[in-house]
Amino acid sequence: MSFTHLHVASAFSAHYGVSWPKDLVSAALADGADALAITDRDGLYGSVKHLKACIGHGIDPILGVDLAILEPPPHPAPHGKPPPMRIAGRIIALAKGHSNGAGYAALCHLVTAAHQTTTPAGVAKPSVGITREELATHALGPDGEALLTILLGPGSDIGLATGHRHYTQARTLLRTWRSLLGASALRVEITTHLNSPGEKLSTAHAIRMLRCATDVGIAPVLTNAVRYADPDGAATADVLDSARALSSLETLNDIQPNGQGWLKPAEHMHHLATEIARSASNTSLAATLLRNTAALADWARLDPIPDTGWSIPVVPEAHIIGITGNPENELASRAEAGITRLIPAQANDPLMRHRLEAELSTIADLGFAPYFLTVAEVSSMITRLGIRSAARGSGASSLVNYLIGISQVNPLAHDLLFERFLSRDRATLPDIDIDVESARRHEIYREIFERFGSERVSLMSMQNSYRARGAVRDAGAALGMEEEDIDTIAKQLWRFSASSFREALEEKPELAPFADRLGTEKQLDLLVDLTERLDRLPRHISMHPCGVILSDAHLRDRTPVEPSGISLPMSQFDKHDMDPMGMLKLDVLGVRMQSAITYALEEIQRLHPDAQAVAKAGGHRGEAPGEIPDYIGPNGAIDLALVPLDDEPTFELIRSTHTLGCFQIESPGQRELIGKLAPREFNDLIIDISLFRPGPMKSNMVKPYLENRHGFAPEKYPHPNLAPALAETHGVTVFHEQVLRIFDVMTGCGLAQADVYRRLLGNPHAEPAVEALFRSRALGRDYSLDVIDEVWHTLAAFGSFGFCKAHGAAFAVPTYHSAWLKAHHPEAFLAGIWEHDPGMYPKRLLVAEARRMGIAILPLDINRSSPGYKVEKLDGLLPPAQLPVVPRAAGAAPPGRYGIRLSLRGIRSVSEREVLRVAAGQPYDSIADVRARSGLGRTSLNHFAALGAFDSLQARTGRGNRADLIEHLRAPAGRALPQRYRPIPGQLALPLGDLDLANMAIGAAQTPLDEVVRTELDLMSIDVTAHLMESRAPLLRSLGVSHSADLLGMRNGTEVLVAGVRVATQTPPMRGGRRVVFISVDDGTGCVDATFFHEAQQRCGPLLFSTRLLLIHGLTRRTGPRGIGLQALDAWDLSEKSTLPDPGHLSDPARARNGSFGSSAARPVREAERSLAARMAAEDLDTRGYLGA
């Protein structure tokens, strides 16, 4: 007995389906099925996963889609615009199998058509769907044979009509369908969910459908309209129904009638057929139904390779990438040209020649030459647009990539292995990622569409899934809970998957208040259960942040596309679908740092228009005194690619740990690691970046590396043969490349095979086989058991975590460049950072950094501010009150000469149009002039005044203060001049002086400082005039709070109170599983990085993630020669005055102590000081390379 389900929605039917394709396939397989369909709503989102699961289990996949039918309203308006379409039920379309892809292509085109925003006739659609006529054009092939079969089920127009007992209408509709599609492309879908007799999806409903089918002569088939793999999924489907309708379960109209929409076994389905036949008083119908269903299933069974192009890589046609001859020869000759251009000196280097030959022959064997040429084409296209770009990832391991201009890293110089990128043992298309300026990413996308033709290109999509917060919100809404209540709970959820909600409730202190309510408030237990049910279910798709699919002219036959947020077509497939479908995906990543760097370079050139001036301002020195380095062009343009990677002032800046704003090394943890590692050369940066990863952190690689590096412990190698591979990291395994070499050295397997083994590490099914092979081969090569044990232990711990050195090298380049700019051109660098906001910190923290750098922040000014942040030369010399903390390159312009002018952008409720118009109208000579020409709306005008943008105009007339002007502008404005009286361009205004200011009432009190700051925070989210904490200074003084800047001078383990604004919260991965929370607060003198271990988290509970202004009690903790942090013991919300401790808290015997949660509070403080370091090491809480203070 068998049965094939032909109507199955998977979890990829957002807010509808419950089960993952692989689970549905497993369930079908367990019941002995040899085929299964997937028919997701509105798309083929789950199709590739379904194909994969079916192929993996050896059953036949069937693909289809569930679409809404759109029709014009019954009585069209007599004239004027066509009236909006309405939805007339939903249908299922199944693709014909064994048709060399014709059926699947028709399905793709149908889905693409359904997502167009208008019909072919240009009528707007209310939602995704297709008209009957358009459906027919896709369903039937050129000679009228069916490529798609359409199922009309209980949800179709026929089903709705029979549901309402409109029998004549149902028959008329079905006849219309038949005349449109013919009987061979049509089936009536008979479904019963055994709902109460007579209701929709009841057996009676099924019988009405059956009679209608018989009368009109359309074959009926049986389905179960599946939404979940087993009955357990029914409750989840209820919640999804509720989320889809934005209604609580209680008030929901469109809820499924009962829980029978599961993937019922063949036996159940046969029973249903019998039950339907018996109720219809025609027992032979059961066999007919089952026979028809099986026949349709056979028609639709796909042969994945010929039908869908499964696993066959496709690249753009040769003529598109501009080659006529053999692509392999073309690639070789381009590489040759690269040698002449980039490394002429090594043209005859045998090592280089050997490497190049090996790479080219691998590429030729895999047939990937067109792929490389395609990527090279995109790469050179980006360069032609004048956009900064850099290849990232393992692509940097390839010499060919370097020579043909895809990557900027010479792999031979950094000892990178090609096998990590591509080998004969792995035939999937390699990944090449290109980092570009974020601000110009979309421009590149459009250019790629233009260049390759839109039929060959599509954006990639990604599935957005339920995470804890979204899940708890939708679960709460389903239960009809108060929005405010849900919100409170949702805000406390922090980085854990919803599936472990109940577990998290027991462990996480910030959830304690909520956990206490469980069991007492009835709905909360349900809330937890439903949240867990929703976990990870897809919600909607959106544009992937960087993926572009490049293919040949038949791309649209193999993937449906839909409009994306930026109006370019987007595939319904995500990154996991690319390899299986043989699609070439290029990651064009927008990197804000690249934009920030570009901006900084432009500012440098604007301020210092020739090479001499740039060299003077940046303290750049060539070989000989007075010589201009060759990386500075005559017009002052700096070519970063030519800047040497060994600049000492840059490394001094990095070692100072004042690296806020620098790519990759600005986080608290990284600043700590940088402080300990003290990088001296570029390779140190590669290692630093590679160490600061979950893998190395978890497997405790950092500490031994640092100890060996600084000579505290002797370097150890498991075997002398491994020394060459491990020397650069002092015996510690950090890089993938090293793992490959270890495998190769000890087993002789070759580097390509080694990469295959490396990929299997950490895979519980495959790792044992790798271990067995490693051990036996290594034994065979006379390595001792001890050595084998030790090395295997390292490899296993390394898992698949470690880092590819090529990634590290590619990442380290912008890290070095940003630090270089910060050391030599701090003002321009900071302006770039503000303009493009690339980092993890809010802008306001960088205001404090600017102060520490000796850079003035210049207020908003109607005449001097531009749309962007601009560096301005200060009049006269205004040295800062104290020398800046952040080091600058010796010889660079001294601090105090430049400031950064706040931009017109980034002010609340001021539109981009206003910004551009203000800038176009500069300069303004009076308030009246601003009113007349700037185009600022009333609100914007008031905001500008409140921020002091008109202070300079006011200073000219010498009347009144900022408060007077605000008051003045609040009064109703005079009407703007009618068009004909306005000055024409070029006409000079009558010099009447500023009538506004001359007539304004004055005498208001000066605006107090804290109000100015509050206004700045409110309108610009930065506090410029004074730090946010300044107004709380008296309170903080009375509590005895220390400043961040003073901590560095304190002994390790000093007990202090600090206060500040939260700027960052992180919960990095830690060995041992116990969570550590890092909270950075800024107090105006700098950042304090506070570490909350388990006990402190217990004390602080809900404060951990939700409080903005914090008072923290803790112990100072040396993290390196230049670094100090805080081990937090307790914390308070500064804005809750009543909960704050009393002055003298630090000598209060009842205060929190280290390691003394509760009873042992009387332990002396010295004890805590001494135990701190040891305790953290002992508990493995600090695996960031603790060295001992």
Add this chain to the structure above:
Amino acid sequence: MGIFTQSIEVDCTPAGVPIRMRWQGREYRLAAEPVRWFERRNWWTEELRAERGRGPGLVDYEVWQLQVKLAGVGPLRTFEVSRQADTGRWRIIRMPEAYRESA
């Protein structure tokens, strides 16, 4: 219609289709094909938990409409019965005639 939760005994075929029932000490035989359906429960108000893996019976329950005659000869009576998922015991949930009789 009256709503009952009285217990009742029902004998079924191996396929789970009822064939006869005992109620108040008397045996009733089916006089027509039994009809079954699944009725929704408002589990979000009736239940305290809805955890994953709970299995069937949360969202709906199976109802059989049995048309029976006492000892196969009495007047036709209709019972709507349901088997409890957890205990396997049968309960009467509706007796349409009871309502008519009492009206």
